[in-house]
Amino acid sequence: MWQLGPGWSDEAELARVWRAAQPFSHLVFDDLVPGNRLPELLAILEEEPVHRYEGDIFAFEASAPEPTTPELRELRASFASVLGPALSRITGRQVGRADMRAYAYRVGHYLLPHADHQDDLGRVIAYAYYLPSPEPPTGGELELFACRAEHGELVATESAGLIEPAPNRLVVFEVSTLSLHQVREVLSGLRLSLAGWFYP
């Protein structure tokens, strides 16, 4: 299913882009899955139930943290085994396993600014893979923020980049206390994605 296409061939250049990316290290890869495999991927996800989740920083539908079908578990395992080694070389951060949930952001859904870092969770690299949608969304961009911290506290935050949720696009970014990001509110359509984190 997952295939490292020509965009992954020059790892030295990708490592340079990763290090130079602002406001924090990230990479964007298009056409991650060969077009003829996309229907198979979507079929796997159709079997996975999603539920509504709502908190003060988010409103969306998502699958459970642990996949319910063996097909999605296999998809998750192959994602980690195909991408993990390449990402380890590119980012200089050793990663192995990954988790994976399916997300559906409908009209009015959002994920407000936050950093994924939590001391006890071991998240190293975050990822989002955007799926083709029957109703392509407006809004739903991944927004990255530049942050300034003093004595461990954020004292300034400013929008510093938008990444469109284009179908078959993978975004990976470093997890740190300063990697503030959000999913902007979906204003129309449906934003579908797989997302999670890579761990050591």
Add this chain to the structure above:
Amino acid sequence: MTTVEQLFGGRTAVVVDDVVGPSRAGEIRTRLDRAGYARYALLDRGSYGVLADPQEPELFGALIEIAARTTGRALALAEVRALRLGPGDYLLAHHDRIHDDHPVELALDLSPASVPGAELHYRRRGQVYFRVPCRPGSLAIVDRGPTVSCNHTYVSKRNAAASVVRLMMLLRDR
């Protein structure tokens, strides 16, 4: 000895409707606008306009009286601020302060019009136990215990004209 009731708090949580009429609310909003809101934008905590220490002594007195009747406590104003949230704004629970002395919080809704989905959520140990919808003229009265936090929910950008104005007052025993 601290009782379970004192620990978990949240004894009073009510909304009183029609405390302020539309024309008076409009006059107050105009004075607040003139006094000037400052923008809060540490986005991992909140995004909103805030006016510290607005001067509306007559209004405050009337609201304290309603709160005293409702809670059966003799209360005095400890803190007050006005918040204004537009499309895309929010105030997260971890940006809220925890109070261990059981103050009473008042939220007077001065919004020009109801904004669906723009709510005030009171949480106990993270779980929402009291939702205050945006209903102009209404007053929420909440007894805050040490496990209670509060957040102002995200205001959708789909309503470009949305404006949520809340006068937030903290009252303590006299």
